[in-house]
Amino acid sequence: MSSLLKNIIRFVLFILFQVYILNQVPPLHQFIVPYIYFLFILWLPFNISHFWLLIISFVFGLTLDFFTGSYGLHAAPCVLIAYIRPFLLNLLIPQDTTEQSYIEPGRKSMGWAPYALYVGILSFVHHFYLVLIEWLQFGTFLYFIGKVAGNTAISLLMILIAELLFNRTGRYRATK
Amino acid sequence: MKNIFLFIRRYLSFFSFLLLQVIAIVMLSNSSKTHQAFFASTANEVTGNINKRYSGLRDYFGLKETNRLLAEENARLRNLLPANFQSPDNSKQHFVDSLVKDSLGHLRKYTWLPAKVVFNTYSLQTNYITIERGSDQGVKKGMAAICPQGIVGVVVETSANFSKIMSLIHRNSKVSAMLKKDQSTGSLEWDGSDPGYLTLRNVTKGAKVAKGDSVVTSNYSANFPSQLMIGTVAEIASESSSNFYSLKIKTATNFFSIQYVYLIENVRYTEQVQLETNTLKTP
Numbered sequence: 001m002s003s004l005l006k007n008i009i010r011f012v013l014f015i016l017f018q019v020y021i022l023n024q025v026p027p028l029h030q031f032i033v034p035y036i037y038f039l040f041i042l043w044l045p046f047n048i049s050h051f052w053l054l055i056i057s058f059v060f061g062l063t064l065d066f067f068t069g070s071y072g073l074h075a076a077p078c079v080l081i082a083y084i085r086p087f088l089l090n091l092l093i094p095q096d097t098t099e100q101s102y103i104e105p106g107r108k109s110m111g112w113a114p115y116a117l118y119v120g121i122l123s124f125v126h127h128f129y130l131v132l133i134e135w136l137q138f139g140t141f142l143y144f145i146g147k148v149a150g151n152t153a154i155s156l157l158m159i160l161i162a163e164l165l166f167n168r169t170g171r172y173r174a175t176k
Numbered sequence: 177m178k179n180i181f182l183f184i185r186r187y188l189s190f191f192s193f194l195l196l197q198v199i200a201i202v203m204l205s206n207s208s209k210t211h212q213a214f215f216a217s218t219a220n221e222v223t224g225n226i227n228k229r230y231s232g233l234r235d236y237f238g239l240k241e242t243n244r245l246l247a248e249e250n251a252r253l254r255n256l257l258p259a260n261f262q263s264p265d266n267s268k269q270h271f272v273d274s275l276v277k278d279s280l281g282h283l284r285k286y287t288w289l290p291a292k293v294v295f296n297t298y299s300l301q302t303n304y305i306t307i308e309r310g311s312d313q314g315v316k317k318g319m320a321a322i323c324p325q326g327i328v329g330v331v332v333e334t335s336a337n338f339s340k341i342m343s344l345i346h347r348n349s350k351v352s353a354m355l356k357k358d359q360s361t362g363s364l365e366w367d368g369s370d371p372g373y374l375t376l377r378n379v380t381k382g383a384k385v386a387k388g389d390s391v392v393t394s395n396y397s398a399n400f401p402s403q404l405m406i407g408t409v410a411e412i413a414s415e416s417s418s419n420f421y422s423l424k425i426k427t428a429t430n431f432f433s434i435q436y437v438y439l440i441e442n443v444r445y446t447e448q449v450q451l452e453t454n455t456l457k458t459p
Contacts, residue, residue: 020230023297023299023300024297024299025299026298026299026432027298027299027370027371030368030369030370033299033300050188050189051188051189051192054189054192054193054196055192055196058196058199058200061200062200066220066222066223067223067227068297068300068302068304069302069304069333069340070204070300070302071203071204071206072199072200072201072202072203072204072205073204073302075196075199075200075203076197076200076201076204079193079196079197079200080193080197083189083190083193133201133204134301143368
C-alpha cells in the first residue's frame with residue numbers, strides 16, 4: 001500500500017475514532033479527556049516537507065473541530081506539534097541512517113527510548129497548548145495543571161496500547 | 177528584493193506556522209462569540225450527515241429508555257385530559273357560548289417543534305447537540321430546546337437540514353433560572369467539571385432555599401417559557417464576599433441519553449431581544 005493511501009485511511013480512521021468513540025466515553029473525571037487523534041501527526045512520514053506537514057496538520061485539526069464545534073481549538077495545537085516535530089526528530093535520531101532507511105517514526109525505526117521521548121514531549125506540548133487555550137477562556141490554575149497532567153497520562157497510555165496492538169512493520173524504504 | 181524572497185524562502189515554515197496559528201486563534205475567538213465561523217454551516221451539513229448515520233446505529237441501543245420516557249410523558253399528559261375530571265354539576269345553569277372567536281383575545285406566544293438528536297457530546301468543555309431539523313423546517317437561532325425531563329439548551333447554528341444546540345453543559349451557556357418556591361432568580365451556568373451538575377449564581381441571600389428545592393426557568397428569559405423544570409438544588413454555598421448564594425443544581429435532564437428534543441420558538445423573540453439590546457446601548 002502506498003504511503004499516501006495509508007495516511008489518507010489513517011486520517012479518516014483517527015478522526016472517526018476520536019469523535020465517535022473517545023468523545024462518547026462518559027466523563028471519567030474532570031481532568032481526564034481521552035485524546036489520541038494527534039498520533040496521526042506523529043506517524044506521518046519522515047520525508048514530508050515542513051511546509052506540507054504544517055498544512056496537513058492544520059487541515060487535520062480543523063476537521064476534528066468541525067465535529068466538535070469549536071473551530072480552531074484543535075487546529076492550533078496540531079500546527080504547533082507539527083512545527084516542533086522536525087526539530088525534535090533531528091535531535092533524537094541518528095542523522096543520515098534512519099531517515100533514509102525507514103519511512104515513518106516508530107519504535108522500530110527509532111528504538112523504544114527515543115520514540116517514547118518523542119511521543120512524550122509532543123503529547124505534553126499538545127495538551128499544554130490545548131488546555132492553555134481553554135484555560136484562557138475560563139478556568140482556574142489547578143484545573144490547568146491537573147488537566148494537562150491527566151490528559152497527557154491517558155494519551156500516553158493509549159498510544160502505548162496502540163503501539164502494542166498495531167505492529168507497524170516500519171518497512172525499509174525501497175532504495176531509489 | 178532578491179534578499180526579501182530569500183528571507184521568506186528560508187523561513188517559509190516558520191511564517192506558515194505563524195500564519196496558521198493566527199488563523200486558528202482568530203477562528204476560535206470568533207466562533208465562541210458568534211458561532212458564525214468560516215463556512216460553518218456547510219461543514220455543519222456534512223458532519224451532520226455523517227452523524228445521522230452513526231446515530232441511526234446507536235438509536236437501537238437507546239430504544240428502551242426513549243420508550244420509557246415517552247410513556248411517562250404520555251401518562252402525564254393523559255392525566256391532564258378532561259375525561260379524568262368530574263365536572264361540577266351545572267344542570268341548573270346552562271350557558272351556550274355563541275362566540276366562535278376567543279373572546280379573551282389570546283395570542284400565540286410559543287410554538288413547539290419536535291426534533292431528533294443525531295449527535296451529542298458531553299465529555300468536552302464545549303458541548304453541542306446536533307439535531308436533524310434545520311432552517312428549511314423552521315428552526316431559527318435562539319430557539320430553546322427542552323426534553324421530556326427538563327431543559328437542554330439553545331439553538332446557536334442552523335443549516336438547511338441540521339441545527340446545533342449549545343447544551344447547558346457548555347462553558348459559555350447562560351440561562352436565566354429561578355427557585356420554584358419563592359421565585360428568586362439567578363443565572364444558570366456550568367463550571368466545566370461534572371456534566372450532572374450546574375451552578376446557579378447570583379441568588380440573593382434573602383431567598384429561602386433548601387436542598388432538594390426545584391429550580392425552573394425564570395420569567396425573564398427571552399427564549400425559554402417560564403416554569404420549565406431544570407433540576408433540584410444539591411448543595412448550597414454562600415459566597416462570603418458577596419450577598420449571593422451560588423447553588424449546585426442536579427440537572428433533571430440526563431445529558432448522556434438525549435434522543436428527542438422539543439424546540440420552542442418564542443414568536444416575539446426578535447422583538448424582545450431587539451428592545452433589550454437597544455436599551456442597553458443608550459447610556
